[in-house]
Amino acid sequence: MGFSRVAGGTALCLMVLAAFGASAQTGNRQYSASNIQSGYRIYSMQCALCHGANGDGIAGVNLPRQQFRRASTDDDIRNTVTNGVAAAGMPPFRFQPAELDAVIAYIRSGFDLSGATFAVGDVARGRLVFEGKGGCTACHRVHGSGPRFAPDLSDIGALRKPSAIQAAILQPGTAMQPIDRPVHIVMRDGRTIDGRRLNEDTATVQLIDRQEQLISLEKSDIREYRIGTASEMPSYAGKLSTAEVADLLAYLISLRG
């Protein structure tokens, strides 16, 4: 949230098509950490020459952001790589099926070498989990609906990599962005303010409080300032099935602004 470096690099135009959301595939797609690693090695040797180390070397294509000219599903990517795109000068690549899976896993991870294994399910079912069993809308806001105290997730799929989102669902405390930490403030006049931090500098701090007010405070007015590291979000490990987590992740990844 807020003025973070991650937010700064995001292209919200990606909300267009692309990505997992449009997939017609029904089964969960599993991307293992080991496949992501081997996909990285194959990509670096075979793909980076044209697509670039960051995956944005071809106009109109940004692989880690899931922005493609033609592809949508994993099978689309498989076909594009295997057949090439003659008109665009992309040659066909003769990969083994396992190599193709690895390259796709690397792309789907958002080029996330630190990424853990993750599974992506169905967007529509994931939305039902988000709004129903998961109870996520009790705290989170999406596209203008829901409370604002927890981070607004309208573009979370563009801001964070899939494995980080999965970690936020299963072990919220480990995946919280530092700027989002809860703050407890006691002013010199005795007032207390609890909020979520939005921005901070040497002299001031900006936060949103539980009444959804944006508040900017000068530190010289503050007597006590505590920054919490524990997330207020419950872990969904064991509360949602593996399939439900995969569906929820698919939905969150599809939120791109």
Place this chain on the structure above:
Amino acid sequence: MRKSFIASVALLGALAAATPSTAQITADRILRASAEPQNWITYNGGYDSKRFSALKQITPANIRDLELKWVVQNQVFGAWESNPLVVDGIMYVTERPNDVMAIDARTGRLYWLYRYTPATDSHVCCGANNRGVAMLGDTLYMGTLDAHLVAIDAKTGRAIWNREVADHKSGYSITMAPLVIRDKIIVGTGGGEFGIRGFVAAYDAKTGKEAWRFNNIPGPGEPGHETWHGDDWKTGGASAWITGSYDPALNLLYWGIGNPGPDWNPDQRPGDNLYSDSVVALDPGTGKLKWHFQFTPNDPYDYDSVQIPVLADIDWQGKPTKAMLWANRNGYFYVLDRTNGKFLLGQPFAKVNWSKGLDPKGRPIMTPQPAGKPTWPGVQGATNWYPPSYSPSIGLFYFSVWENYASIFRREQSQYQAGRTFPGGGQTVFAPPSSPTIGVGRKGPIDNWTSEVGSGATVAVDPHTGKRVWTFPQYDVTDAGMLTTASDLLFTGGREGYFYALDAKTGKEVWRKNVGGSIVMAPVTYQVDGKQYVSVISGNSLMTFGLRE
């Protein structure tokens, strides 16, 4: 900066009282914008677009104590033409191409930054500008370079919805700040240099669904279509790239319309080319045309009429009159009756030779200059989109003028191709041989065209006579807008990077600060915790001034 115990209590109290958790800005609050001068809640400071503030803490007597309070530097290069809104202590301002910032208006620190990346094949003639957001409830609305309208949560800085207004591939774009009327968001499109067919459209604030669309060029069977020949209307330009005004009592929405296309070859589009270079009065509920007034028929000079309609109730020949004041890019100052569009007065405010005067209905008597000879005013006009101001307490109308500035226009046949420029010729600024010429934006810190090519002025015009009451000359040309206050101060700037406060009655300079970068928008003023501030964008910096404590 250490604050006292009492000040901190006051601060928190003010924040708690002033920012309810829902419906920050209601339609009623926008109607009564002048009743809350501590805020700047629409592009033009209110529906009448006077850019006059009732704040008067900063006065000619204490202005020597005006000091810099904070600066926000933008994250991108290029002219920064945005107009901030300020609502209950929070400033919302855009930067290129389509970023929005929410800023604590006391300290200049950001709450959030929203980033939207327009399509890379967006077309804009004159810079990737955005002039600001509109606000309703706790939602902000922004038009984008790729001609979308985006609704953004004002507290979280996250998108709520995103609608395509027009196809950017055909040359449509949005650079203007939207206008909110009741439950509708109204925008116009740019792209007059790309053979578009411009329009003004209204969208439902909640859903983004289009409510109505007024085509600035009437289609077959509609009144005004006869002012075009053949298929010329399909590519006739007539963009709408600056925010309009609204009179709630008359329930009329006023919008200035841009030049016809191709820009410089009227032979390719014979006829008056309605409603190019006109002001249109629309029913804001339906988009139906109520009246129009055309300033420059069959325009060969790119004299966009995208100036802001300024609505003032004045005495006209002994009668209280609902007037519209308009200093046009074509060099004439106009007074219209805004109830019906009737022409009341037209006077040149700068050197004009493309016309020798206006007829009794306000239609110009055209005097085209021979090929190769200069036309006054030049292609950027004697004024342009820069926001003017009207002070009701003084009764004068203020705006930026380009003086002694002419262009030599050239007509050529242009072939329309979707998404490509459709110029119909070109123009060169009239200048001594080998001299650099003035461009749309400043190119560097040396004014090497000098006043031999053109210069600027801030002027005050009496709407009753159309005559200048005073002139504050600037050496370089100026694209700055105006702000007047109830303490009879006029704040403005120019390309040279001076931020001025003038005595609005006399035009005498009362304060000046070299802020180092071109000022290409109007300053705004607001108040937080009982303290008045004035903000201005200069170069890459948004600066906020207040009185020394």
